[in-house]
Amino acid sequence: MARKPADQSVNREEIITAAADVLSRRGYETATMKDIAAAVNLTAASLYHHFRSKDALLLAVLEMGLEFTINRIQPITCQRGLSAEERLRAMIREHIVGVADNPAVGAAMVFEIHALSHAKPPTRRAKPEDVQAFEAFLTQRDAFFRRRDAFEHLFRAVVQEGVRSGEFHPVDVPIFVKALLGANNWVGVWYRPDGRLSGEAIAAEITGYFIPALVMRKGARDGLV
Amino acid sequence: MARKPADQSVNREEIITAAADVLSRRGYETATMKDIAAAVNLTAASLYHHFRSKDALLLAVLEMGLEFTINRIQPITCQRGLSAEERLRAMIREHIVGVADNPAVGAAMVFEIHALSHAKPPTRRAKPEDVQAFEAFLTQRDAFFRRRDAFEHLFRAVVQEGVRSGEFHPVDVPIFVKALLGANNWVGVWYRPDGRLSGEAIAAEITGYFIPALVMRKGARDGLV
Numbered sequence A, B: 001m002a003r004k005p006a007d008q009s010v011n012r013e014e015i016i017t018a019a020a021d022v023l024s025r026r027g028y029e030t031a032t033m034k035d036i037a038a039a040v041n042l043t044a045a046s047l048y049h050h051f052r053s054k055d056a057l058l059l060a061v062l063e064m065g066l067e068f069t070i071n072r073i074q075p076i077t078c079q080r081g082l083s084a085e086e087r088l089r090a091m092i093r094e095h096i097v098g099v100a101d102n103p104a105v106g107a108a109m110v111f112e113i114h115a116l117s118h119a120k121p122p123t124r125r126a127k128p129e130d131v132q133a134f135e136a137f138l139t140q141r142d143a144f145f146r147r148r149d150a151f152e153h154l155f156r157a158v159v160q161e162g163v164r165s166g167e168f169h170p171v172d173v174p175i176f177v178k179a180l181l182g183a184n185n186w187v188g189v190w191y192r193p194d195g196r197l198s199g200e201a202i203a204a205e206i207t208g209y210f211i212p213a214l215v216m217r218k219g220a221r222d223g224l225v
Helices: A012-026 A033-039 A044-050 A054-077 A084-101 A103-111 A113-117 A128-165 A173-190 A199-214 B012-030 B033-039 B044-050 B054-077 B084-101 B103-111 B113-117 B128-165 B173-190 B199-214
Strands: none
Touching (some): A012 A033, A012 A044, A012 A103, A033 A044, A033 A054, A054 A084, A054 A103, A084 A103, A084 A128, A103 A173, A103 B103, A113 A128, A113 B012, A173 B173, A173 B199, A199 B173, B012 B044, B012 B103, B033 B044, B033 B054, B054 B103, B054 B128, B084 B103, B084 B128, B084 B199, B103 B173, B173 B199
């Protein structure tokens, strides 16, 4: 099939989106920079101009997914006049709908995050600029892991606040949040855009499973039961 | 360091256990058959005698994890005289304690299962026995995915039964089970053997989050509320 000459005007975001898609179809190990370049009609050489390695590109995909989610969830955590329950409900909804809207990125957040920890360091004979690039990658990766922890802490803070005020049962906050985020992240594994339920409907279901564990029955809260 | 001559008497199970450990430390992409062979003091050539490819070895790791879990959970599903709630509690406990007892396999069940879908087919010039071996791998892989579905159905059946009998709220059974298994599987991602809580304690917490969503309050069940 004839192919148009490679278009060098493609932007960073288009590359990242295409990379997420190629990764979700082929997996991190089998996907090549050439596959990803072809998906945005770039030559492999000019893709390397944007991203020095497949690891760097994977990190960019995961960063995009995480920032997207944090940007939706962070504002909810500081909304005045909402109870902890109302905020938590809205946060779960944003998380799950975000995953369902971007299933390729959602799947990468589960399956490929591990690859970041196993990125290959440059060999002894590597050029100084490759060594430097790898060090920059490690710095950026550590910042990503800190952002991911900050994301988890947004959820912990809301649950903790509800427990402190007596609005919620005294659950083990870190474990509760890990169970909740496990269920939410798992949506990225099984969700299909042509499936039976929308992201909204799935979010409503999953919210309904976790909230009853937290919310005191009126009588219990008042010490009547 | 001097190394003992490769010991050819090592058995299949020892290889699989060592492979799970190497995969969890190095990741599927970076781990090599040579690493895994070294971990059990085999030559790479004799490891290939046991497993024709890294894909085949990964599949063996995942099969071992899944069978171990099914063997603990299946008997619970047919125990007479237990309510759906009692059975579900015991099943969640076995699942999570099993993951916590085998964190390397637990992590592989989340992170590496994807690689099975991206196994590289033999090239056009491959020897007939390699083509045959790949076809056998595909057959075995499909059987594994069916077993995994069967595992999920054990949970669905118990929840469904509780919903039918009116013991449980009418949740969306497939979604409820995916949320539950997502939370349980995620334990394999974050659990550390030297962490604050044992597998038992984590199982008790997570059970306590999911059961309240299912179990009707006495008054509600009797139509009094």
